[in-house]
Amino acid sequence: MLFRRKQEITHADTTVRARAKINLTLDVTGRREDGYHTVEMVMQSIALHDTVRVTTIHGEKKPRGIVLSCSLPFLPTDERNLAYRAAELFYKETGALLETCEIHIEKRIPVAAGLAGGSTDAAAVLRALNALHTAGLTDDELCEMGLKLGADVPFCLRGGTMLAQGIGEELSLLPDMPHCWVVLCKPPFAVPTKEVYQEIDSVDILEHPDNKGMMAALNQGDYEGVCAYLSNVMETVTAAKRRQIGEIKSFLAENGADGTLMSGSGPTVYGLFSDESRAKTAAKMLRRRFADTFLTETCN
Ligand SMILES: C[C@](O)(CO)[C@H](O)COP(=O)(O)OP(=O)(O)OC[C@H]1O[C@@H](n2ccc(N)nc2=O)[C@H](O)[C@@H]1O
Ligand SMILES: Nc1ncnc2c1ncn2[C@@H]1O[C@H](COP(=O)(O)OP(=O)(O)OP(=O)(O)O)[C@@H](O)[C@H]1O
Secondary structure (H helix, E strand, O other), X not given: OOOOOOOOOEEEEEEEEEEEEEEOEEEEEEEOOOOOEEEEEEEEEEEEEEEEEEEXXXXXXXXXXXXXXXXXXXXXXXXXXXXXXXXXXXHHHHOOOOOEEEEEEEOOOOOOOOOOHHHHHHHHHHHHHHHHOOOOOOHHHHHHHHHOOOOOHHHHHHOOEXXXXXXXXXXXXXXXXXXXXXXXXXXXXXXXXXXXXHHHHOOOOOOOOOHHHHHHHHHOOOHHHHHHOOEEHHHHHHHHHOHHHHHHHHHHHHOOOOEEEEXXXXXXXXXXXXXXXXXXXXXXXXXXXXXXXXXXXXOO
């Protein structure tokens, strides 16, 4: 008689917080031949996050490959999802054994908002798979892989307060931004990142951020200085077309924000507050008009 040992099924899983980012500054300094733009920007992680759970299963009779699910039904769950592409890339580049890899994303970061929502999910998947497969990739190797998915992914892998140059991948650690409360408000329209970069090519940028000033303020732990140096060249382009950007900024400033700016390619506008109760009140009032309003805080 032939005995076949029943194959053992093993599950391993990990859950990662995928944090959003805001831009404290964003300058576009040139255009490369491949169409990508060189930037100089100060980025900051915030507490608002998606939760990404990754489970690897080995020993099932029928391995199912990468299976992604998401709490937002309108987001794609195939290779159009950046988190799915991150898993595909990880397995391809490391040669790790792919049987079944389940990814579930609990989405809280508003989509197409200038907060690096897709990029941070992708970064979370790379980190999770590196741990689950004990692949031993260094931070630099993960960032190199992440850059193939998008310019914001390397920052999302590292987080904190960073100066980003190149196309966003040359990262230098800066002193932590002094802690403050952040009210985020996303008006109800989407702004494709690619279009904003294209429009930047056809306008004269009259006012560039003072990144040196911003970094000096960070070095001194000077919160008021940070607020004074907030600046984003993309804000001018988008605000000229969408009056809500200016309206949200004015509302936040009139209701206790110490500084306001559009994040990334927008359209999310944020206000920084040293005072939590003022931030809460401003968020509550703004939410009556814009449902996608969040109260969060800086996170290092
Ligand atoms: C606006 C920012 O969010 C600021 O942090 C980022 O620069 C955008 O980063 P991202 O969304 O990860 O960008 P990707 O997904 O790599 O690129 C989307 C599109 O934006 C344009 N793009 C992006 C980054 C960059 N430095 N130059 C560009 O011109 C390219 O046309 C590209 O096709
Ligand atoms: N995991 C994901 N989460 C959110 N959007 C995703 C994801 N994967 C793919 N997408 C697609 O990517 C597009 C941009 O969404 P995302 O939230 O990443 O934009 P964003 O915050 O403006 O990015 P960035 O700040 O990096 O420019 C959306 O249209 C969405 O369909």
